[in-house]
Structures are given as structure tokens and as C-alpha cells.
Amino acid sequence: MNLKSVLESLMFAWGEPLSINEMSKILEIPAKSLIPVLDGMIEEFRDNKDRGLLIQKFGNSYQLTTKKENYEYIQSLLESTVNKSLSTAAMETLSIIAYKQPVTKVEIERIRGVKCSQVIKGLLDKGLIKEAGRLDKPGRPVIYSTTDEFLRHFGLSSINDLPSLENDKDIKEAEMASSL
Amino acid sequence: MDYSVNINVFQGPFELLYHLIEKKEIDIYDIPISEITDQYLEYLEEMMQFNMNVASEFIYMAATLIEIKSQMLLPQKEKAEDPRQELVAQLLEYKLFKDISEELKKYEEESSFYISKPREEMALTSDSRTEQLFLNEVTAYELYNIYLSLIKKQNFKIDTEEKFKVYRESYRVKDCMEELMKKIKKFGKISLFDTFKEKQRISKEYVITLFLAVLELTNNRGMKIYQDRQYGDIIICRQEKK
Numbered sequence: 001m002n003l004k005s006v007l008e009s010l011m012f013a014w015g016e017p018l019s020i021n022e023m024s025k026i027l028e029i030p031a032k033s034l035i036p037v038l039d040g041m042i043e044e045f046r047d048n049k050d051r052g053l054l055i056q057k058f059g060n061s062y063q064l065t066t067k068k069e070n071y072e073y074i075q076s077l078l079e080s081t082v083n084k085s086l087s088t089a090a091m092e093t094l095s096i097i098a099y100k101q102p103v104t105k106v107e108i109e110r111i112r113g114v115k116c117s118q119v120i121k122g123l124l125d126k127g128l129i130k131e132a133g134r135l136d137k138p139g140r141p142v143i144y145s146t147t148d149e150f151l152r153h154f155g156l157s158s159i160n161d162l163p164s165l166e167n168d169k170d171i172k173e174a175e176m177a178s179s180l
Numbered sequence: 181m182d183y184s185v186n187i188n189v190f191q192g193p194f195e196l197l198y199h200l201i202e203k204k205e206i207d208i209y210d211i212p213i214s215e216i217t218d219q220y221l222e223y224l225e226e227m228m229q230f231n232m233n234v235a236s237e238f239i240y241m242a243a244t245l246i247e248i249k250s251q252m253l254l255p256q257k258e259k260a261e262d263p264r265q266e267l268v269a270q271l272l273e274y275k276l277f278k279d280i281s282e283e284l285k286k287y288e289e290e291s292s293f294y295i296s297k298p299r300e301e302m303a304l305t306s307d308s309r310t311e312q313l314f315l316n317e318v319t320a321y322e323l324y325n326i327y328l329s330l331i332k333k334q335n336f337k338i339d340t341e342e343k344f345k346v347y348r349e350s351y352r353v354k355d356c357m358e359e360l361m362k363k364i365k366k367f368g369k370i371s372l373f374d375t376f377k378e379k380q381r382i383s384k385e386y387v388i389t390l391f392l393a394v395l396e397l398t399n400n401r402g403m404k405i406y407q408d409r410q411y412g413d414i415i416i417c418r419q420e421k422k
Contacts, residue, residue, distance in 0.1 A: 015297035056294065065294040074295050085288055089191050091281035099280060111273055114192035114237050154284055155291030163283045165276070 003027070004041055007034075008064075017061030017152055038062055057157045059148035086153075093119045094128060098150070098162055102132045102143035120144065128153060193241030194274040196223060201271075208271060211264055213252055217245040351386050356393035360416065361401065369417030 006027065011018055020038070024031040042055045042062075054065050066074060086094065093116055096108050108116050123129045132145040146159065156162065190196040200219050201208055221242060227234050244267065251263035363370050372394060376382055394416060397403040402419040 014299060016299040054294065063296055065296040068293040071293040071295070085285075085292070088281070091285055091288075092191065092277055095277045095281040095284055098284075099277070111270075111277060112192055113194040113241070113270070113274065114235065153291065154287040155294065156287065163280070163287070165280070 003029075003037060007038065007041065007062075011055065011062060011064045015064075017058050017063040017148060019061045019148075021060065023062075056152075056155070058151040059158060061148050061152075063152070087119075089114075089116075089119050090123060094123060094146070094150070097123075097129055097144050098146050098159070099165075101145035103145075104135060104141040104143055106141060108144075192235075193238050194271060195278070196220065196238070197241065198271060198275060198278070208268060208275075211268065213245065213249050213264060217242075217249050220245055349385070349389075350383070351389040353389055353392050353396060356390050357396055357401075360390075360393055360397060364403070364416060364418060369415055372414035372416065374413075 007023065010023060010026065020031045020034055024034055027034070038055070038057070042057060045051060045053060045055050052067055052070055054067050056063050056065050089112075092112055093108055096111055097103055100107065105116060105120060108120070120129070124131075127147055127149040129144050129150065130147050131142050133143055134140040135143050150156075151158065151161075190199065197216070197220065200216055200223075201211065204215075206212065206216075224234055224238060224242060227238075248263045248267060360370065360375070363375070372390070375390065376387065379386065394403075394405060394414070397416065398405050403416055404419045405414055405416050407414050
């Protein structure tokens with residue numbers, strides 16, 4: 001068995017981000033040993049100028065995508081691409097969840113100053129966020145966190161790749177100030 | 181003369197407030213509260229004029245602004261907290277996430293240049309060739325084969341010991357309809373409950389069959405059924421001809 005070849009075929013057949021656990025289960029190879037192989041493949045694909053595909057890593061999942069420099073040609077081939085961009089309300093809500101996760105709806109609403117139930121439902125439906133349990137406080141409110149689909153939507157390999165704030169203290173300071 | 185006014189639609193009171201502050205290039209730490217309050221209220225007025233729904237959050241913010249304004253007018257004690265402090269903190273926090281969301285927007289745009297395939301409905305059959313079968317093309321025999329291969333693949337163990345008996349139906353809807361029709365001819369109208377009681381022993385099957393017969397009668401034979409109250413007796417009689 002040629003491991004790299006199999007992995008490439010699996011990713012092609014699946015299409016969507018394929019989790020490393022799934023690949024590990026199929027190949028009966030521990031996930032730990034697959035990661036360096038896949039990371040190596042990411043580089044190989046990226047560096048081979050003659051190929052039009054990339055492997056991208058989103059959290060614990062890997063996916064085959066086209067290369068960015070070929071976008072305009074693909075665009076003229078496709079009739080019209082569906083606009084997948086999110087609304088301002090959704091973007092604001094997601095930003096809060098991404099940086100403060102896990103976070104309750106009440107906290108999100110406090111920061112945005114508006115009701116967020118509909119927006120949160122939309123984000124759940126799109127699979128960008130998930131319920132990550134409940135807070136051990138009165139009312140046991142649901143807490144939300146981002147998903148691998150969130151990483152994919154924004155082209156992030158991991159949550160650590162989120163744009164760092166100019167001053168990481170910003171959030172803390174704002175929190176402190178608002179809790180006064 | 182027609183003219184149109186372009187109104188920005190704001191997501192929430194913080195966004196509106198922030199917009200006003202930015203437009204005036206005001207120092208956020210020293211907001212001229214009176215001026216901002218006036219502008220804020222003006223905007224709400226405009227929204228209402230255009231019959232837009234003003235969300236309660238906007239009204240709440242208006243009240244907060246007016247409260248701060250009134251506090252600012254009162255003589256301040258020394259070392260007293262600036263009444264604007266809490267609002268400023270909230271605005272700063274909101275702005276932080278607004279900025280982040282604008283940054284993330286760029287990431288979203290960037291990632292849209294990478295095309296990927298959605299997952300397709302792919303299923304491999306035993307001969308490893310994918311075949312799409314439509315239900316109306318599948319014969320019972322094929323369906324049976326698919327079922328067998330699925331069971332085999334999933335390693336399900338089906339208990340074949342159990343046997344099911346199929347009984348001949350003891351009552352037929354048609355017979356019950358005849359019976360009911362005869363009675364209606366004789367009595368004019370009949371009660372469903374009384375009909376049940378005529379039998380010494382009532383089986384579930386009889387109840388269901390008779391009920392179906394009643395429904396059939398109203399459907400085909402111009403009978404009328406009615407009930408005086410919920411869960412009450414059901415009366416069947418001839419539909420009066422107009």
C-alpha cells in the first residue's frame with residue numbers, strides 16, 4: 001500500500017474535509033503517525049507548480065482544494081458561484097464566539113446590544129458553531145463554540161491562526177471595563 | 181419632486197452610536213453626550229418616519245443616553261465616576277469585535293478563492309461500480325438483494341426463528357357497510373356506540389372495521405355523521421337532500 005496515494009484518493013472521494021480520525025480508522029494507522037505524512041503532502045502539493053490542487057488543513061480535517069492562482073479560470077468555467085459570504089450580524093456574532101468560546105448567548109447579546117437568537121440559529125444550521133455543553137450556573141445556559149467548518153469557511157488551519165489582536169490585552173481590558 | 185433619503189440600516193444601537201461618533205471624529209473617551217443624544221434621537225425619528233420597525237434595543241439605548249445626559253447636568257461630587265464610563269467600556273468592547281469581524285471578512289473572501297467539492301452521494305455497490313437506482317426501477321427481487329448485501333456488510337444478525345402468523349380477516353369493511361345500511365333504512369338513524377354494544381364481545385378488529393365502514397359510508401353513500409360533544413356518541417343518518 002502506498003500511504004500517500006491512498007490518502008489522496010480518500011480525500012478526493014470524500015470531497016469535504018476528511019477528519020484524521022476517519023482516515024486513521026480506515027487505514028488502521030494511528031492518527032499520530034498520519035499527521036506528519038499529511039503535513040508533508042501539504043507541502044508537496046503546494047510546491048509542485050505543475051499541479052492544480054492543494055491539500056488544506058482545517059482543525060483535525062484535511063481537504064483537497066484548487067489553487068488560488070487558478071481561480072479566475074475556474075470562475076469562467078462555472079456559471080456563477082454562489083455567494084457564501086455571511087451577513088454583518090453573523091460575522092459579529094461569530095467573531096465574539098471565536099474569541100470568547102465557549103460563550104453563552106447572553107454574553108454575545110450583551111456585547112452586540114441586540115438579540116441574537118436568530119443569528120445563532122443560522123450559524124448552527126450552517127454548522128459554523130456548535131453547542132459545547134452547558135454552563136454550571138443558574139439556568140444552565142448553553143455555551144457555544146466554533147467548529148472545523150468555521151475554520152474551513154475562513155481558511156484557517158486551527159483556531160490559533162485567528163488574526164491576533166493588536167493588543168491581546170484588548171479583550172481582557174474591555175471585559176474588565178464592562179464588568180465594572 | 182421626488183427625492184430619496186439613503187438611510188443606513190444598523191444592526192444594533194452600538195453600531196449606530198459608533199457610526200455617529202466616527203462620523204464626527206469624536207474622542208470616544210470624551211463623548212459630548214448631549215450632542216450625540218440629539219443625533220441618536222434624530223435618527224430614531226427618521227427610522228419611524230420611514231415606518232421602519234424600531235427595535236426595543238434602540239429605545240433602551242435612547243433611554244440610557246438621556247439618563248447619562250441628565251446625570252452629567254447634575255453637579256458632580258468630587259472623585260465621582262464619570263456617568264459615561266460604562267457606556268464607553270461597552271462601546272469599546274463592541275468596536276473590538278466589530279473590527280475583528282471586518283478582519284475575518286477578509287479571511288472569508290480569501291478562502292473563497294479555493295474551490296473544493298461538496299460531498300457527493302457516492303455509494304459503492306458490491307461490484308464496486310456506482311449505480312444510481314431509482315425506486316420505481318427496482319424490482320422486489322433487486323430490493324431483496326440490496327437488503328441482503330446491506331445486512332451482510334453491516335454484520336447484522338437477523339433472528340429468523342420468529343414466525344408471524346397472518347390471520348384471515350374476521351370482519352370486512354364491505355360487510356359492515358351492508359349491515360349499517362340495513363339498519364339505517366330500518367331506523368332512520370343509528371348510534372355507533374349502540375352498534376358496538378350489540379356484540380357480546382368486541383374485538384379491536386371489529387371496532388376498527390366498523391369505524392372504517394362508517395367513514396366509507398359518508399364518503400360514498402351520502403350519509404351524514406355527527407357528534408354532539410367531544411368523545412361523545414357518533415350518530416349516522418341519511419344526508420337530507422336539498
